[in-house]
Amino acid sequence: MTYKELIAQMTLEEKASLMSGKDFWQTKDIKRLGINSMFLADGPHGIRRQQVAADQLGLNAGLPATCYPTASTVANSWNTELGEKVGDYLGEEAVAQRVHVLLGPGINMKRNPLCGRNFEYFSEDPYHAGKMAASYIRGIQSHGISACVKHFAVNNQEERRMSIDTIVDERTLREIYLTAFEIAVKEGRTKTIMSSYNRLNGEYTNENKHLMKDILRDEWHYNGVVVTNWGGSNDRIAGLLAGNELEMPTTAGQTDQDIIDAVNSGEIEEKVLDECVDRLLTLIYSTNDVFERPYKKEVDIERHHRVAQKVAEESIVLLKNEDNLLPLKFGKKVAVIGDFASEARYQGAGSSIVNPTILDHTMACFEESGIVSIGYEQGFERYGKKNRELINKACSLAKKADVVFLYIGLDEVTEAEGLDRKSMKIPANQVALLDALYEVNQSIVAILSCGSAVEMPWIHKVKGLLHGYLGGQAGARAILRVLSGDVNPSGKLAETYPFRYEDTPSYHHFPGDEASVEYREAMYIGYRYYDTANIDVLFPFGYGLSYTTFDYSHLQVDREGVTFELTNTGDVAGMEIAQLYVGCQSKEIFRAKKELKGFKKIFINAGETKTVVIPFDDKAFRYFNVETNQWEIEEADYHIMIGASIADIRLKDTIFVQGTGAPFPYHKDQLPSYFSGQANDVSQEEFEALLGKNVPTAKWDRHQPLGYTDTIEQCQYAKGVVGRLTYYTITFVHWFLWKIGKRNTANLIMMSIYHMPFRGIARLTGGIVNMPMLDGILMMVNGHFFKGLRHVFRERRKKIKKANSHSS
Structure with a gap:
């Protein structure tokens, strides 16, 4: 151990205290021993440092920071040197904002195109994702702080992410879902890894010793820190035994006491705790070191903005260029149509939202592009409402133009953390606009803005198709530079675009059935399936045009x-x-x-x-x-x-x-689908032959009382009226907010309440509700309302009394 002498000076209580957060974003300090706090901040594509006071859901606006293109965008550059540059600039801004651990990059595989968080991930290929991630990590950590690779592991959907049990065979786990993490550990040398919310083959990932000890520690020789996803700790002692050092956010000392009790009872050896403390101290001292020397407290905002633009330019993908319409010929008159031209769509939603320092919009950048615009029309309402008047105005403008630039894509609430997309389609009102424009002007260039794959049954109606993905705060200007020919497009797709969602290999098994999701397609995700099974696709993996x-x-x-x-x-x-x-x-x-x-x-x-x-x-x-x-x-x-x-x-x-x-290792006659590659609809019997065991029951047990790991969604089956009433209230409020246009708030309810396990009430409220109080809530939900209510008040009084005794 590196800090053996320092650890020897600590009390058991002090050691345990370091294992969980001080508040929503900071780790605990021990002033008498000179141990400082660390600040952790979201940051896959821009620093999202929130004030310490933001200690509830942690979804307040962050301090202004450069919003770089998202990982799904930079992945299309296939340029590890560029990835390292992004990491370098992220690291510089993190240091300027006194951030010790930057929570990114995200490297989960794009198993299914509907995963709501695909915009934060690189690729459907583990080798590609791993190499890009390692480059980001090297750039970030060159400043002395830590990157935090996430989410370890097999977190490939947002629906029920805090409770779903991912069922995957060992070979697929290693070859597809862990290889990117292996590269991030061995080549990127990441100092921190974030465990995922989900279960893996029956065990929560941060308690899974096969994942955390056998593979991560013993095989890969990882000696850094594992931090839980926020509120992702289930059994704190099981997590500690698996080598999960840091639980975030704070639980106001609840789980610290669990650790103390476990050591005193002999459930866990104190040397196991000491090893975890030692690894955490290594991270604390190594990341605090940069702040003990003179460091740059301000960044050159304009310079960082220009870098964001360069990254966007190299990541844009030209998908179609009929008759060499692009780059646009000099003097051509352009009609600019589409809501995204007025208000750029440049990032996803959820914990990764960046408050940009500067934000380019298309219409403000036209003059310098050299492209002659004859005007702009909105064309469609951003959130999908049909509006014939907007279409008519757009068509009137399009009639006067040589070329139409049509800005379309997915809106901010469609691609969001905590929710998966409902379909691969872009909104119907945008397609209706395209249909109408095609009738009056067939020289249409579509500029697509979204962070993941979409269906394009309309593609024959556009002569040009430029995919900007989510290009960050300078993406709008970058797109115009490609359209004008100032930049030769060089991006290529890091994911396959099927003709229709039904063609995807995980179509029959996404997002799973209540309790679990079965990865029956095994290793055949993305191009591995389409190419092997000879399935025609719209755009293949690695595809992109050039001038x-x-x-x-x-x-x-x-x-x-x-x-x-x-x-x-x-x-x-x-x-x-x-x-x-x-x-x-x-x-x-x-x-x-x-x-x-x-x-x-x-x-x-x-x-x-x-x-x-x-x-x-x-x-x-x-x-x-x-x-x-x-x-x-x-x-x-x-x-x-x-x-x-x-x-x-x-x-x-x-x-x-x-x-x-x-x-x-295989009997061919038992695995015909896998040997043929036709693995999009594998039978349970064949999947179990691959797994080497029976698959667990995929349905919730509706007869058992609800417990800590059951979700608020399951209250629809609760024995207690209060439980069922809670469920119907939440679903009504979500429906109502969506109906009146408060879509972000509606999404927040689904992400932070509807799919949350009951234990999350204690883990994410900063100690306002503790586990004994949660026991009372569960009594109420399970049909013992008054008994549960008395229990909640009794435990609350105990908590207040204990807090007062400590403060006095």
């Missing part, structure tokens, strides 16, 4: 990696993203047809040729063997493919790779 063209040639493959030449065969300089895919030719172990194993982004002038080298690493040929319980290499021929996307392979060769000689 120039590239030629690939002279592939050479050896045991170290690949070398090839890349030539810009067009008229303008540009950047190309070359992608390395590997495909095993053996049929003994089921795999995806192709898997991403490397990528590189290269700037090339017109007519220039560059030599590109992409090395193989330890992940190039491995698979996880459930018989040997370790990573193995299958002896076989492997196709080595270099492509401009998963569907556009330009160069191909084969290499023989010597294996590790492990036994084959």
Whole structure:
């Protein structure tokens, strides 16, 4: 232990006190020993430092900070150097705001396009997500503070995220859902990891010793801190035994006492607590060190804004460019239509909301773009109400233009933490506007703003399609620079766009059925499914157009990696993203047809040729063997493919790779769907054969009394009238707020109340309600109203009396 002597000076009470928060955002300090607090702040794409007083739901506006493009946007850059620059600037701003731990990046896999938090995540591919995350971490931590990778692990939906049990087989867990975290730990060297809310195969993740000890600590040799998601601690002692040091936010000493009691009773050895304290002290001292030296207390707001613009420019994806309509020819008259042109859609909703220092809007940036605008019309109401008058005005303007710039996408309340999307469609009133515009002017360029994949049955009605994703505070200007040709688009999709939601591999098993969600598609998420099962898609993984063209040639493959030449065969300089895919030719172990194993982004002038080298690493040929319980290499021929996307392979060769000689782990006759890749509707019997055990019951037990881990949603089945009344009141208030346009407030109710387990009432109220009081609330819900009410008041009096005795 690093701080053995310091820990020896601590009382048991002091050690336990460090294991939970001081308030909503700070850790506890011990002044007599010189141990300071740390401040933790949201920040995947911008610092969201709230005042210490914001100690309830923690959803107040943060201090002004640069809002960079979201992770889903920067992922499309495929540029780890750019990712490191984003991290560097985030870290600089964090230090300026005295933030010790920045809660990001988020690296959960995009298992399903409807996950409401996909805008915060990088990719459907773990290798891509891991490499981008590691770059962010290096940038953030270069300033001496800590990044905090989240949410560990298998948190791929928002609905019931605090209670859902994720059922996934071990190989899929390792290869798909943990690989990005492994890269973040080993290559990014993150100092902090945030555990997720959900259960994993029956156990809450922060109590799951297989996840937290066997894999994270023993296999990956992680020696940093694990912090709970806010209110995500269930059994504090089980969490501590699994190596979860820090519980956030404060519980006003409740769980500190649980730890003290557990040590005194022998339930937990004090040396286990000491190890957790030692790791936390390492983080406290390492992140406080920067603030004990002279440091920059102000940032150059304009400079950071320009960096945000550069990042957005490199992350924009050109998806369609019929007749080379873009870049826009000089002198063309443009009609600008769409509410998002007036008020930019630039970030998601929830804990990641940034209060931007500057905010560019399209109409304010037109003059400098050189594009001639003949006017603007709103065209549609932002939140989906149909308005024929707005459509008519837009059509009148469009008739006078050479080209229509149509700004469409998803609104702020559709993509939000705590909620999943209802469909992959954009609002019907926007499609109705497009249909009407198409009748009067067929030269339409759609500019799409959203953080995740959408269906596009309307795409034949636009000649150009530019996807800005969620481009941050400078995204509007960045888009105009691409439209005008000042910037050559170089982004490529880090996720697949299917034709329709029903084509997605997890369609039949998302978001799960009450108590659990079964990952029956196993490793076949995203392109791994579409490519292997030969399912046509709208836009494949890795796809994106440019204003120039590239030629690939002279592939050479050896045991170290690949070398090839890349030539810009067009008229303008540009950047190309070359992608390395590997495909095993053996049929003994089921795999995806192709898997991403490397990528590189290269700037090339017109007519220039560059030599590109992409090395193989330890992940190039491995698979996880459930018989040997370790990573193995299958002896076989492997196709080595270099492509401009998963569907556009330009160069191909084969290499023989010597294996590790492990036994084959599967019986083919038991797993036909997995060996064929047709894994979008796997039977329970076959999934259980893959799991090696029966799946748990997916329905809630409606006959049992509600307990700590049951949710407010389950009050609809409560035995007590007060429980059922609570449920119907919440659902009515949500409906009413949505009806009158208070959609953000309605979403907040769903996120922070409806899906919350009862224990969250104690864990997220800063000690206002403690667990004994919660016992009384549960009595009331379960049909013992007066007994429960007396219990609540009795325990409240005890709490007040105890607090008064401590203060005196």
